[in-house]
Amino acid sequence: MAEELLRKSYQIHGRDFDKAGETASDIKDILKKIGVDAGVIHHTVVIAFEAEMNVVMYASEGTVTFVFTDEDIRLEIADEGPGIEDIDLALTEGYSTATDQMREMGFGFGMGLPNIRKNADEFNIESEPGVGTKVSAVVRLDASA
Amino acid sequence: MKLTQIIDILDCEVLSGKDELSIDVETVVASDGMSEILAFAHPGALMITGLTNIQSVRTADIANVRAVIYIRGKRPDEKTIKLAEVVGIPVLATRLGMFDVCGILRERGLKGGM
Numbered sequence: 001m002a003e004e005l006l007r008k009s010y011q012i013h014g015r016d017f018d019k020a021g022e023t024a025s026d027i028k029d030i031l032k033k034i035g036v037d038a039g040v041i042h043h044t045v046v047i048a049f050e051a052e053m054n055v056v057m058y059a060s061e062g063t064v065t066f067v068f069t070d071e072d073i074r075l076e077i078a079d080e081g082p083g084i085e086d087i088d089l090a091l092t093e094g095y096s097t098a099t100d101q102m103r104e105m106g107f108g109f110g111m112g113l114p115n116i117r118k119n120a121d122e123f124n125i126e127s128e129p130g131v132g133t134k135v136s137a138v139v140r141l142d143a144s145a
Numbered sequence: 146m147k148l149t150q151i152i153d154i155l156d157c158e159v160l161s162g163k164d165e166l167s168i169d170v171e172t173v174v175a176s177d178g179m180s181e182i183l184a185f186a187h188p189g190a191l192m193i194t195g196l197t198n199i200q201s202v203r204t205a206d207i208a209n210v211r212a213v214i215y216i217r218g219k220r221p222d223e224k225t226i227k228l229a230e231v232v233g234i235p236v237l238a239t240r241l242g243m244f245d246v247c248g249i250l251r252e253r254g255l256k257g258g259m
Contacts, residue, residue, distance in 0.1 A: 107178075
């Protein structure tokens with residue numbers, strides 16, 4: 001059983017584009033200080049940043065919970081937002097429901113969720129339309145490839 | 146190739162990171178889509194983009210990009226430049242467009258970093 005060594009939660013506000021990415025940057029700093037492998041850090045912060053952008057773009061509020069154990073890094077992202085009608089479609093690279101404003105931010109090209117899944121060793125998504133979405137991702141400390 | 150050489154070739158204005166221009170880059174990523182850069186950029190690549198908002202520098206930091214060049218004479222706002230200073234990423238601006246910047250750098254031996 002993995003032992004939890006560190007846990008930190010971040011509140012994310014919808015439409016707060018200026019602060020989007022601060023959570024991922026903070027997690028990057030923490031992992032660098034711990035001395036985690038650069039590949040593991042890369043996978044983790046890409047997941048955190050894409051998830052954070054999804055909350056900022058689509059939801060009204062959300063939380064990112066970062067858990068560091070002696071075996072892996074776990075990210076849980078829960079938002080109060082529109083939810084996703086068709087999860088399989090949302091996970092298809094290139095599919096997007098983004099607005100022009102989101103695309104002007106450089107996001108919303110249908111790569112966010114696929115990027116999260118690609119960088120995770122374990123990935124789960126649950127969503128209820130009109131309520132919100134929960135994404136969890138695990139990056140193992142021994143899997144930097 | 147040294148970043149200082151790239152600055153000369155593309156006639157870049159240095160907007161941040163004046164003390165960090167001696168770095169070497171070998172690969173380049175060019176896109177206005179930040180997820181593409183997050184998904185495919187080689188660590189240490191040079192990033193070329195027309196997207197000048199704060200997310201461009203956030204993306205560069207998260208993707209371990211070494212330096213950013215904004216094209217077509219576009220300039221980021223002050224808070225974006227300030228973030229670049231904080232995360233230690235040199236930020237440059239050139240008047241050339243994406244096609245010319247990529248073509249010139251490829252001619253000089255730089256490779257795609259995607």
